[in-house]
Structures are given as C-alpha cells and as structure tokens.
Amino acid sequence: MSRLRTGTTAPALPAADAAGAPLPPVPPGGLTHLQFRRFAGCPICNLHLRGFAVRHPELRAAGVREVVAFHSPADELRPYAAGLPFPLLADPERRLYRAYGVERGARALLDPRVWPSIVLGVLSGVPQVLRGRERLPSARPAGGRLGLPADFLIDADGQLLAAHYGTHAADHWPVARVLALATEHRPATEPTPATAPEPEPAAAGPDPD
Template structure:
C-alpha cells in the first residue's frame, strides 16, 4: 500500500456521513482534517474524538473542518456520532483506507506506547457501557481491531497539506498539532505558477 505525500491531490471523500447527511463544504480558504480511526466503539478512538469535540469551536475558528473515517458499517457507527459536532464516515469496505494508504497491523496494540491510551479509553468507556449510556463495541468488529490511525490536512484546493501515518493505535495528531499545522499552512508562501 503506498502512502500519500504532501502536495499530491487527495482522493475524493464520500458525499455523506454515516447518517446520510451531506458532508459540509470546505470554505474557500479552509482546511479539512481527515482522521482515519479504527472501529466503532474503539475506546482509544472515542476518547480522542471527544477531545476534538470539546475543542471544536477553536478548530472551526481556525478554518478547519473535521471529518473522521471508521472501517465500521454505518449502523454500528451512528450511535457513536451522538454529541459529536463533526461527521463520521462509515467505510466498511475500507476503500478510503486503501486510497489513502492507511495500514493495519499487530503493532496497533502491541506497541507499549499505546497501553496508557488503552487504559484511559477503557476507564472512560467501561463505566458508560455498564450504566447503559454507551454501546459496547462489536465483539468482532468488521475490519478487526488492528487498524492504524492516520491524519491528513487537506487544502481547499484538494491537495494534501500534511500527512501522518500512525505507528500504533494512539499515534495520531492532537488538537494542538492540527491547529499548529493549520496556522503554518496559512503562513506558507503560495507557489507561483507561470
């Protein structure tokens, strides 16, 4: 699977999210932070997305549109979209994952750097599941549990402004990193074409 490089044209996104709602358009000078997560109900992914939800006003103010992709079917993903101010895209066939070169592997969970995130994610999710306030993840999620995350910052011109391929399940951009990348992108010189 080949990885995409900065400056290349990004593969197109689907027209709608897991609920069938059209994806919001990118403002003329805006950016899209495209996150590839693992499966619906993934404790690490849910904890990460909740952090982005809390700081969504800052991201929007910086002109960043959030879109998160999961390799789960829409019916499994929809319950986890509640309360998130940005769209979740279902990609059970993993077409987008392949198009963007997003990988999977045992290192997703075996890398010791991911273990603290697993503990934090479970500490948040298990009490909610036990109280019936959150659905447990599928016992055998479609696409498995070994997906690796990836992050892309897409310019309004459809080109990849920045890319990050995770080496384990918790190796993803933070909100601060996305904001810094967006600021750097806005101050970068615009290439001149003859």
Template sequence: MPRLQIGTTAPNLTPTDVTGVPVPVRSAAGLVHLQFRRFAGCPVCNLHLRSFALRHDELRAAGVLEAAVFHSPAAELSPYADGLPFPLVADPGKDLYRAYGVERGVRALLDPRVWPTVVRSLVRSSGLVLRGRERPPAARPLGGRFGLPADFLVGSDGRILAAHYGAHASDHWTVDQVLALAAEHRTAPVARPAGA
C-alpha cells in the same frame, strides 16, 4: 497500499456520513482534517474524538473542518455520532483506507507506547457503558481491531498539506497539532509561478 505524499492531490472520493450526507474531502471554506480511526466503539478512538469535540469551536475558528473515518458499517457507527459536532464516515469496504494508504497491523495494540492510553480509554468507556451512556463495541468488529490511525490536512485546492500515518492505535494528531498545522498553512507564502 502506497502512502500519500505531501503536495499530492487527495483521492477524488466523496464519502457520506452515517446519515448519508456527503462529506467533502476538500472545502472552499477552509482546510479539512480527515482523520482515520479504527472501529465503532473503539475506546481509544472515542477518547481521541471527544478531545476534538471539546475544542471544536477553536478548530472552526482556525478554518478547520473535521471528519473522522471508521471501517465500521453506518448502523454500528451511528450511535457514536451523537454529541459529536463533526461527521463520522462509515467505510466498511475500506475504500477510503486503500485510497489514502491507511494500514493495519498488530503493532496497533502491541506497541507499549499505546498501553497507557488503552488503560485510560477502557476506564472511561467502561464507566460510560455501565451507566448506559455509551454502547460497548462489537465483540468482533468488522475489519478487526488492528487498524492504525492516520491524519491528513487537505487544502481547499485538494492538495495534501500534511499527513501522518500512526505507528500504533494512539499515534495520531492532537488538537494542538492540527491547530499548529492550520496556522502554518494559513501563513505560508503563496508559491509564485516562475517568471512572475
């Protein structure tokens, strides 16, 4: 799967969230941060998404719309959408993953850099599951456990403004990185056509 390059146009696909509502990959209202996660109930993914939920107002104020893609079916993903202020996209056929060049590999969990996050996220998720506040992930998630994350910042014209392909399960943009990228692209000079 070829990786998308900065400046290229985002694939012309309109996914839907877990309730069937279309999720625009480009928006005239601002920038879209399209993040690719792993499977429904993934403890590392849940920890990451909660950090974005807590700072959602900051992201909206910066003109950033969030959407998170999972390779799980909507029925498995839907319970995890509760309490998140942005759409979750179910892509069990991995059409979006292929279109954006998002990969999988055992390094997702075998890279030692991910281990501290795995421990933190398992402790968090275990406590919530035991209190009945979160469902445990599927024993055998569709698409497996070795998906790698990826992040894309898409401009209102549909161009990829920034892209990051993760080297392991916890290698993704933070809220601060997304806000910095949004600020950079809000203040970037507009390219003028030759001879203008």
C-alpha cells in the same frame, strides 16, 4: 498500499456521512482535517474524539473542517455519531483507507506505547456506557482490531498539505497539532497596496521685481 505524499491531490471524500447527511462544506479558504480511526466503539478512538469534540469551536474558528473515517458499517457507527459535532464516514470495505494508504498490523496493539491509552480509554468509557452516552464495542468488530490511525490536512483545492501515518493505535495528531498546522498553512492575506506618496509642492520661485 502506497502512502500519499504531500503536495499531491488527495483522493475525493464521499458525498455523505454515515447518517446519510451531506458533508459540511469546507470554510472559504479553509482546510479539512481527515482522520482515520479504527472500529466503532474503539476505546482509544472514543477518548481521542471526545477531546476533538470539546475543542471543536477552536477548530472551526481556525477554518478547519473535521471529518473522521471508520472501517465499520454505517449501522454500527451511527450510534457513536450522536453528540459529535463533526461527520463520521463509514468505510467497511476500506476503499478510502486503501486510497489514502492507511495500514493495519499487529503493532497497532503490541507496541507498549499504546497500552496506557487502552487503559485510559476503557476506564474513561465506562461512565459513558453506564450513562447511556456510549455503547460497548462489538466483540468481533468489522475489519478487526488491528487498524492503524492516520491524519491528513487538505486544503480547499484538494491538495494534501500534511500527513501522518500512525505506528500504533494511539499514534495520532492531538488537537494542538492540528491547530498548529492550520496556522502554518493558513493562506496569506493579500497585502494592502502601498499608497503612492503625494508629490511635494513645487518650490516657490523668486519674487519678480
């Protein structure tokens, strides 16, 4: 799969999310942060998305529409969508993943940098499962466990402004990075036309005799 380059047109997104609801529109002059996650119930993904849910008002205020894709079927993904303030896309056939060049491989879990995130994701997810707010992932998730994350920032016209392809399962943009990119790529406001200076009053001539 070939990776996308910034400055090109991003592949179109599906019209509806995993629940069958239409995707929310991009705010006027706003941006879309499209992130590719792994499988439904992935502990690393759940931990990551909880952080985005908490700070979602900041993202909206910055004009960012958040959209998250999983390589899980819709029926597996829908229970995890409850309580999240942004849409989840179900892509079990990985069509969108291929279109965006999102990869998978053993390095997703074998890279030592991901291990702390796995432990933290599991430990933080246990209370959520006990409270009935989350479910345990499938023992054999659709699409496997070797997916790699990716992040894309897209403007309202569909142009790809920034892209990040993860090198392991926890290599993704944090909220702060998305907000910084939104500030960097925010459309410049139109300058106020300069007001022409008023003409100086004509100098008075000499008094006639």
